[in-house]
Amino acid sequence: MSNAMTDTAASTLPPAPHNPWRELLTGSVASITFTFIAVVAVGWFWVGPKFLSFGNISIMGTFLIVPLIVGAFSGMALLSGVVDLSIGSMVGFSSAVFALLVSLGWDPASAAAVTLVACLCFGGINAIAIVGFGAEPIAATLGMLVALRGIAWVLLGSQGAIFAFNIDMFNLVSTTVFGLPLFFLLAIGLTAIAAVIVTKTRIGRHVQAVGGDDKAAARAGISVRKVRVAALLLSSFGAGLGGIIYAAQLGSAARATGVGLEFQVYAALMIGGYSILRGGVGNPIGGALGLLAVAGVSNILDLKAISPYYVNIIVGLLLLAAVLLDRLRGGDAYE
Amino acid sequence: MRNSVRAFAVMALSVPVIIGLAGVAEAQDKFKLGMAVGGNTCCEWMKAQGDVARALAEKEGWDYVELSNNNDPATALKNVQIFAQEGVDAIIQFNGQAASNPAISAVAKQANIPIVTYDIADPGMYFVGIDNLGAGVAGGEGLGAIVKEKWQCNPDLVISAEGAGAGIVNEWRTGGMRTGLGNVCPDIPKEKYVSFESQGDAAVGLPAARDLLAAHPDAKKIAVVGLNDGGVLALINAAEQLGRADEVIGWGQDGAFITGDNVNPHLAGSVFYFLEGYAVYAIKDVIKPIAEGNTPALKADAGDPASKVQPCPVTAEQAKAVPDMPERVKQLLAAPAGTTEYELFCPNKG
Numbered sequence: 018m019s020n021a022m023t024d025t026a027a028s029t030l031p032p033a034p035h036n037p038w039r040e041l042l043t044g045s046v047a048s049i050t051f052t053f054i055a056v057v058a059v060g061w062f063w064v065g066p067k068f069l070s071f072g073n074i075s076i077m078g079t080f081l082i083v084p085l086i087v088g089a090f091s092g093m094a095l096l097s098g099v100v101d102l103s104i105g106s107m108v109g110f111s112s113a114v115f116a117l118l119v120s121l122g123w124d125p126a127s128a129a130a131v132t133l134v135a136c137l138c139f140g141g142i143n144a145i146a147i148v149g150f151g152a153e154p155i156a157a158t159l160g161m162l163v164a165l166r167g168i169a170w171v172l173l174g175s176q177g178a179i180f181a182f183n184i185d186m187f188n189l190v191s192t193t194v195f196g197l198p199l200f201f202l203l204a205i206g207l208t209a210i211a212a213v214i215v216t217k218t219r220i221g222r223h224v225q226a227v228g229g230d231d232k233a234a235a236r237a238g239i240s241v242r243k244v245r246v247a248a249l250l251l252s253s254f255g256a257g258l259g260g261i262i263y264a265a266q267l268g269s270a271a272r273a274t275g276v277g278l279e280f281q282v283y284a285a286l287m288i289g290g291y292s293i294l295r296g297g298v299g300n301p302i303g304g305a306l307g308l309l310a311v312a313g314v315s316n317i318l319d320l321k322a323i324s325p326y327y328v329n330i331i332v333g334l335l336l337l338a339a340v341l342l343d344r345l346r347g348g349d350a351y352e
Numbered sequence: 353m354r355n356s357v358r359a360f361a362v363m364a365l366s367v368p369v370i371i372g373l374a375g376v377a378e379a380q381d382k383f384k385l386g387m388a389v390g391g392n393t394c395c396e397w398m399k400a401q402g403d404v405a406r407a408l409a410e411k412e413g414w415d416y417v418e419l420s421n422n423n424d425p426a427t428a429l430k431n432v433q434i435f436a437q438e439g440v441d442a443i444i445q446f447n448g449q450a451a452s453n454p455a456i457s458a459v460a461k462q463a464n465i466p467i468v469t470y471d472i473a474d475p476g477m478y479f480v481g482i483d484n485l486g487a488g489v490a491g492g493e494g495l496g497a498i499v500k501e502k503w504q505c506n507p508d509l510v511i512s513a514e515g516a517g518a519g520i521v522n523e524w525r526t527g528g529m530r531t532g533l534g535n536v537c538p539d540i541p542k543e544k545y546v547s548f549e550s551q552g553d554a555a556v557g558l559p560a561a562r563d564l565l566a567a568h569p570d571a572k573k574i575a576v577v578g579l580n581d582g583g584v585l586a587l588i589n590a591a592e593q594l595g596r597a598d599e600v601i602g603w604g605q606d607g608a609f610i611t612g613d614n615v616n617p618h619l620a621g622s623v624f625y626f627l628e629g630y631a632v633y634a635i636k637d638v639i640k641p642i643a644e645g646n647t648p649a650l651k652a653d654a655g656d657p658a659s660k661v662q663p664c665p666v667t668a669e670q671a672k673a674v675p676d677m678p679e680r681v682k683q684l685l686a687a688p689a690g691t692t693e694y695e696l697f698c699p700n701k702g
Contacts, residue, residue, distance in 0.1 A: 067437075076433045080426060170516070177519035178451035187458060267425050268458075269451035272516075274425060319419055319434055 046303040048342040049289045052335060053306045056313040064320045071196035073320075077312045078201030079191070079266070083108065083259040085204035088282045088304045089211045090255020095286060096215065097248035098228035098296025099147055102158040103139070104256040104282065106165035108275030111136050111260025113172040116181035116270035125186055125265075133257045139165060140253025144246040162279070173272055182268030190265045200262065211301035224248065228296020284332055285311050288339045310335065383643040384415040386440035386465075387631075388431045390448045391420035395608065398446065400628035400681055401470070405444055407685050408635050414643065421445070425452035432456045436463035442642050444634050445477075446470040448518070453477065466642055466650075468634045468658070470627075472521060478651060478658035480634045482625045484521050487605060487663035488528020491623045492577060494665045495529065495603035496536025498620055499575050502601070505537035508571040510545045511564065511587055513578030515552035522579050525605050529577035550583030554609075557586030558593075565594055576602035581609040581622050588618045607664075610671040621671070624664035626693035628677055629684050633659035636690045664698035673699050 060068035067073055087104055094101045111132050118128035139161065146157040173179055192199040215221035226234040227244045235241050259278075264270050283293060289307030291299030314335070315328045387405045390398040402418045409416040417438050421428040428447045435443050436459065443465055447453060450472040457476030460467045471481035499507055512530060515522045530545065548564040550557030564587070565571070574591065578584040581604030591597035600618045607624035609615065637659035641648050651658040666674070674697045675683065684693055694701070 070437075072437045076430060076437060079433065080430045083426070175516065175519075175523060177516055177522075180451060180454060182454035182458075184458070187455060263426065266455060267429060267452040268454040269425070271425055271449050271451035271519075273423060273449045274451075276424075319431075320438075322418060324420070 046290055046300050046306060048339045049303045049306040049310065051342070052288065052339060053310045053313070056310045056317075060313055060317050064317055068317070068320065073316065075193065075197055075201075077309075077316050078198045081308055081312050082190075082198065082200045082204050082266075083262050084278065084282050084285065084308050085201070085208060085305055086262070087255050087259040087278065088286055088308055089204070089208045089301050090258075091252045091282060092211065092286055092291060092299060092301050092304050093215075093224060094245075094248040094252040095283075095291050095293065096228045096296055096299055097224045097245050098231060099154040099245055099249060100158065100283075100293050101143065101249060101252040102155060102279055103143065103161035103165055104252060104259075105275045105278035105280075106162045106169065107136055107139065107253055107256035108260040108263060108278055109169045109270070109272075110139070110165040110172075110275075111257040112264040112267075112270035112274045113169040113179065113260075115261045116179040116264045117172055119181040119183060119186075119264070120179050125183065129261050132261055133254060136253045136257030136260075137250055140250045143253065144249040147249065148242050148245045166276075169270075169274075170272060173270060178269055178271040180269045181264060183265070186265040187268060190262060205305065208301045208305040215301060225297045228298070230297075281311070282308070284336055288332075288336050290339075307339075382413070382415050383442075384417065384438070384440045385409045385639060386435035386438065386443040387416065387418045388421050388428060388435070388443065388445040388447070389418065390423060390446040391427070392423035392448055396677065397606075397608070397627040400677060401446060401630060404628055404681060404684065405631035405635075408631050408689075411689070412635070412640065412643070421447055421449070423448050425449040428452050429455050429459065432459050432465075432467070436460070436465060440465060442639050443467045444470070444631065444639070446630075447472065450474065450519070466638070466647065468638050470630050470634075473652055473654040473657075475652050476650075478634075478638045478648075479654055480630060480638065480657060480659040480661070481654065482661045482663055483654065484524035485528045487623045487625065487665075488525040489532040489535070490663055490665040491525075491603050491605055491621070492529035492532020492534070493536055494532075494621050494623075494667065495575060495577060495601065496533045498601055498603075499533065500536055503573050505539060507540065507544065507573045507575045509568055509574045510540060511574060511576045512545065512547040513550035513552075513557060513561070513576060513583030513587055514547050515550055515579035515583055518552065518579055526577060526579050529603070529605070533575065533577065548587070550578060550586045552579045552583045554582045554585040554589055557583055558590055561587040561590035562594065565590055565596060572596070572599050574600045576600060578602070578604060580604055580606045581619065584619065585609055585616060588616055591618075607666070607671070607674075610666065610668060611674050611676045615668055615671070617668075619668060621665065621667040624666060624671075624674065624694075624698060625661060626664070626680065626697065628681055629693040630661060632684070632690065632692050633661055662692075662694045662698070664694055664700060666699060670699045 091101055091104050114135055115128050115132040119125055143158055143161055146152040147154050190200055194202060223239045223244055226239055227241050231241045263274055285307035286304040289303035291304060311332055314331050318327055387402055389402040392398055406416050417440060419431040421431060429452050453474035457474055467477040468480050469477040473479045499505055512526050514526055548560040576584050576587045584602040584604040588600055588602050591600045597618055601620045602618055603620055604622040607622045610622040638648060680693055683696060
């Protein structure tokens, strides 16, 4: 009885006043916002003003362009409930194809277009396996990870690398605007657009709905298959783009290109609020802040001349801290 | 979401303000050396290269900054940018992922910082290192002498422990060993030469080595060459597991497993590079002249290097006289400036 009364009373109460600070504390990027601010504060006090100098941010930004782009696109797949483990290998494959074509005398634009089409084809194979045949996403994309790494090795030949240094491409990806790398700013812009799409558009709500509960989404008339196919294609497109940018930045493709990138990106996305096993959770801005936080930690260690081996320990602890903070503030309440 | 965007926007807008408050790099007057170590966890010598460079830089009274390339090309590029920001006057690097060297060269050139690169040449960097092909051939000839003496140049198999990830270095060393063996025993038929991918690591290469031996059940007299000692040991260990090691003879490269108390009896020899001591060459022939204002002419070709490291081929018996790496580093740092490990430890000095 009392419960019923309480429920009735609650249902008649006016909505709680809008409190941005409370929402910031409980919003989907709250944990990572605090983590990011903490990293910046540690950098500021420990390293000094140099940590936030244009030059240093530019270095971090240059290093983050590819992970940010790959993260923005692969985050869509995570949101739709499919994890794409092949992104690191796709980056390596893409850089190998692009470098090979450029080294053969193709103009970079045509080489990039062909490379992206090739990546989309392999993304399509992922989609056919997962959506068409109902394969487990982790298993299917793990297979693709191995296969693409092998294809890249074949393309790279016995030297294990293709040199395709092109000063124009290098200058293009090194262009700065207001002291910061243009492509870094573009990657941030891309993340912001992804965030708007995810949270403000019907498409984004469909993606989250499919990831949250695909059966309920199907009953609501959303085409689960179309959403997941599109998400997997986007994921491969983003990785393809990342590989092209890597090849332009490094002037080459090598066997090590993209190795472990999937762990770097997914660890940052999880720190930023995504879930590997549950779809429908996460925000591209959180993912970007996750990458920035990890890059900040790595940079602090670099500038303090501390062994980079400690980065993995700190990233692991950050991941645990983000998960615990998420639980402490109510877990999935914001979903 | 609205607040997420707000929070993000506030942070984004505050960055330029904070940046405005940020200072510039501290003024410096001492010579500053940057060292980018390879950062591949496979090999203790990569860390030791940094330790030796640090000790020598401190002896010279220089500032020293060390970063790790993490065996990753993008990290190697980032590191040279950090060095430029830190205001180093010269850089030494070991970049196992040398495909990023052109971009690194471009960044360093823009910042006007000379770079010394170990073992893998780049047109824009001073080359300090071993003649990998020469070391491979020397090792192959050492193995060839044993194969000739024991088997009259008639082995059942010659197995190459490849490490394709090392790219052209693998071609030089492993291919060079085959060439050296062929110099001594030119009549070994081509079909007796087989390869497996060892990845330069005894444990990682073990399964592939077992498979290769299983595919050749009748082979008994087996000669093994490879990218490094670790790769050669992968095959030897696999043969031991299968009970077929009686007539296996291996000869490695780099000397990593040919010293100490537990040298595998089937590892008949190796070629010491004394990798941990490369900084002696780099500092003596390139960095110190730069610090003194006498920048040497750029010598970037492995055939005409800025400083050439002598390979030291040794049999297992000869290697017993060579101390292990920590002891070598200790003695090297106690020796007069400019003394190389080749001079201190190689039993076959030419």
